[in-house]
Amino acid sequence: MTTTATARQDTTGAALAVQDVTVRFAGLTALDSVSFTVEPGSVHAVIGPNGAGKSTCFNVLSGVYRAASGHVRLGDTELTGLPPHAIADLGVARTFQNLALPPHATVADSLLLGRHRLTRSGFLATGLRLPSAVREERRHRERVREIAEFIGLAGQLGRPAGSLPYGQQKLVELGRALCMEPQVLLLDEPIAGMTADERRRTAAVVADVRDSLGISIVMVEHDMGVVMRLADAVTVLDFGRRIAGGTPAEVQNDPAVVQAYLGAPQ
């Protein structure tokens, strides 16, 4: 893996602050006044047993669900209540639990989709292939190549993304999110369904995104081994409440966490 993509930025980064967020579905409180802060350039895992509220939390951060109360802020910027595309425009990109790639598009074109919000040339200029639009497209394609190198898929740029092994398709999704030049990357179960090899490789890419690009990562993940190895901080949810938070070692030894996972008092 190369670090050519490091040239892109000098991001000191902003903290992503979740403050007293409550989400209700028809009488059920899926998130109950949940607060946590994702420090700039860190991997922050959100964990918890089934139904704890992890996906709900993720969907609030990405603007899919609207909180009944509370705030989500990136630095000084209020994200609360904004639609998903506006949140993406402000630098919070997400991947999906299930693959969401156009099946026949090449890897290059799939990654290029992530550049859409950064494209300045209008529809007409692009259609007429005006020099400014051609130059801009070339710049975007160069950036796509750098990101493909970063995620280890430069050799696959011309292949249909749908023809790649599952683990590589998930990396394309991650690459597409990186193409948006985010400050924060939201990863929904990034290694679910992967082989051991794919898991290792994806975990290495996630660590590299943090270490080389300085991007903050919020990750919902069931694989505790990966969470413990990768995360700088962990927030634990149970029945919609934040029951613990801290370093992986701290939460691992927290009696409330042990009880939540085992479902019985110790």
Ligand SMILES: Nc1ncnc2c1ncn2[C@@H]1O[C@H](COP(=O)(O)OP(=O)(O)OP(=O)(O)O)[C@@H](O)[C@H]1O
């Ligand atoms: N769109 C929805 N409508 C109604 N209830 C919902 C909706 N989404 C989630 N819930 C409920 O909110 C609670 C939290 O669900 P959520 O999917 O956030 O948990 P989770 O921690 O992601 O679980 P899992 O690990 O099983 O994916 C659950 O009781 C769930 O049934």
